[in-house]
Amino acid sequence: MENRKKVAFYTLGCKLNFSETSTIARNLQDEGFDRVDFEEVADMYVINTCSVTENADKQFKQVVRKAMKLNDKAFVAAVGCYAQLKPEELASVDGVDLVLGATEKFKLADYINDLSKNDFGKVHSCEIAEADFYVGSYSIGDRTRAFLKVQDGCDYKCTYCTIPLARGISRSDELENVLKNASEISKQNIKEIVLTGVNIGDYGKGEFGNKKHEHTFLELVQELDKVEGIERLRISSIEPNLLKNETIEFVSKSRTFVPHFHIPLQSGSNDILKLMKRRYQREVYTERVNKIREVMPHACIGVDVIVGFPGETDEHFLETYHFLNEMNISYLHVFTYSERDNTEAAAMEGVVPANVRAKRSKMLRGLSVKKRRAFYESQLGTNRTVLFESENKEGYIHGFTENYVKVKTPWNPELVNTLHDINLTKIDEDGSVRMVFITALV
Structure with a gap:
């Protein structure tokens, strides 16, 4: 040894x-x-x-x-x-x-x-064209939740993105193998699985460039919901054009899938979305958010947005800002555009100066703080379920509710990787939410 x-x-x-x-x-x-x-x-x-x-x-x-x-x-x-x-x-x-x-x-x-x-x-x-086979993977033992890969690569041609060059064509794991991996994870006393991939809504495409979908993303979600031993399933980032109403409705009634969606927007301006070669316009995004709110009013909705894309004028940016400000979303992930080699956007005109990019990023980050605070305030007084994580942070243990509210309570190692019914009581100075226990679940 x-x-x-x-x-x-x-x-x-x-x-x-x-x-x-x-x-x-x-x-x-x-x-x-x-x-x-x-x-x-x-x-x-x-x-x-x-x-x-x-x-x-x-x-x-x-x-x-x-x-x-x-x-x-x-x-x-x-x-x-x-x-x-x-x-x-x-x-x-x-x-x-x-x-x-x-x-x-x-x-x-x-x-x-x-x-x-x-x-x-x-x-x-x-050569990236040779990356036409699929290798399944999942994380285990690193955290209290596991990341389960169900898809790799991307067939989209967004003008700012290098991922298709780095990971190749869209291809998926076989449904049977995903279910087998999920079952293996469940036996490790891991309470939550996060589905991950490059473009997971495109799930179902086979290997070797086969564009035919063997199964749909909805079918994947439906079958995973039946796997025994899993307490929570969470969908990571999914494109708005691939998040179908049927999937949203299924999640709202499902046994394990939690009311949390992370949906990339990238810009609230249709002009910029067109330059980015995104496959939707902002009206589609609005429809998705409205549908989620209709069937899951308490859901958490996260948004990816890019600032400073070539050609983004002050008017385009303000269009994005007001669009997001008026929408019932929960938080933003803000990315400042940076030029990447071998992308169309790197050669585009209308380069936005670095200081302007930074200013716009700061404005949207401020909006994100406001949105998260409003979302947390809307959850005060409600009963939720928390999964506690493993880190002792300055005498506190943190966890997340099913709808992704970050909560805290004084450190107790016995709480690590356990689920509890709680009531959300007040927002702390650090932005997390204090809670009181109702009953222990697991």
């Missing part, structure tokens, strides 16, 4: 990356590695990269430096989206030994020998 090597992981980016990191880690554990925290000295550090924002690129170099400080003789491998898009750039970062692209990342064990440092980072990447 003394010969087992230690491996540590660092994940940048989305829930999908977390699910894939966890799967790669389990694969390496099967190959004789012991997983340790990234803060510890390890023989190998694996960094799962992201390329969605400029900051994610910069973060990569910081994470490599951190690993080298912990152990300058450690083997460093980079995988993920940035590794697919710019493998040579990553390989040139001091300390990096191996870079694996989209098709190679799940075969990490095949590319490592004695973990000796390389003079230069070695690259094994593919």
